[in-house]
Amino acid sequence: MELRQLEYFVAVAEEANFTRAAEKVHVAQPGVSAQIRRLERELGETLFDRSGRTVTLTEAGAAVLPYMRAALEAVAGAKQAVDELTGLLRGRVAVGMVTSCRAGDLPDLLADFHKNHPAVEITLSEANSDVLVASLLAGALDLALIGSVTGSVPGLETSIVTDEPIVAAVARSDSFADRAAVPLVDLRDRSLICLPKGTGMRAALDEAAAVAGFEPRIAFEASDPGVLADLAGRGLGVAILPSSLAETRRDLHSMSITEPGLRGTLALAWRAEGPRGPAARALVEHARSPRAGSSIASNR
Known part of the structure; x- marks a missing residue:
C-alpha cells in the first residue's frame, strides 16, 4: 500500500468524482483510477461504487476512509516535526480579502512571506466581509482583510489597518x-x-x-x-x-x-484562539508587524 494511493483514495471520496480528484492531486485521471484499482486489489474489496453519475463509497470504502485520513495526517505530522527541527516551514495558508478593498500592498505582504517561507502554499480569495468573518470562524481562512464598523468582531482578533x-x-x-x-x-x-x-x-x-x-x-x-x-x-x-x-x-x-x-475601518483579522497550524501562525505574525500594516494602509 503506497502513500499516494491513500491520497488518491481520500481525494476521490471527498470529490465524489475521479476527474475532480485528479485535478485536486495534480495527476492525470487515468493515473488516479489505476492506483485506486491497485489499492482495491490489495485490500480485496471494491472501495467505490462507479455505477452512478457520482462516485460513492461502498461499505468497505466508508469503513477504511477514517484510517486512510489518519494515516495521511500522521505522515503530515511527521514531516512537520522534522521541518520544525530543521527550521523549514511547510503547509498551506488561506487568505481572504474584502471585495471592496483596493489590494494595495497585500500582494507585497504575501510575496515577502513567500520569500521567507517558500514551501508554504498560499491561496487568496475575495468576498464580502460577512462571508470572510464566517470563513475565519469556521477555520476555512487563516487571515483576512475585512471592513467593519468598529474593527472588533466577536471570536476574532483584529489589527486596524485604516x-x-x-x-x-x-x-x-x-x-x-x-x-x-x-x-x-x-x-x-x-x-x-x-x-x-x-x-x-x-x-x-x-x-x-x-x-x-x-x-x-x-x-x-x-x-x-x-x-x-x-x-x-x-x-x-x-x-x-x-x-x-x-x-x-x-x-x-x-x-x-x-x-x-x-x-x-479596514482590519486584518484572525481567530481569537489563534491559527491552527505553524504556517498560519507565522503568516499572522508577519501580517501583524508594523511594516506590513502600514504598507497596506498606505494604499487603501
Missing part, C-alpha cells in the same frame, strides 16, 4: 454641492449609492440609519467603490464613500456626514 470617515459625495451640479456637511437624516429621501450588504461601510450606514429611524433608499449597489464614485459623478445619487477615495475625485463634492458621523 480608520477613516465615511462621507457623502455628489456631482458638482447637485443641490447638496454647496454643503460642507450633511446630517444623516437629510439623506432619508435621497437616492443613495453604496456597497452591498455584508460590507463594513454598508453596515455602518444601515446601523446609523436604523438609530435615526429610517431605512436608506439604496438606488445603486456595486462592490467597487470606484464604480460608486462614477455613478455619483454622473448625477445618479449620493455616494457613500471612504473619505480617502472621495477626496481624489475632481468630479465629486464630498460632505462630512454628521449626527452621527460615520467611520469605517
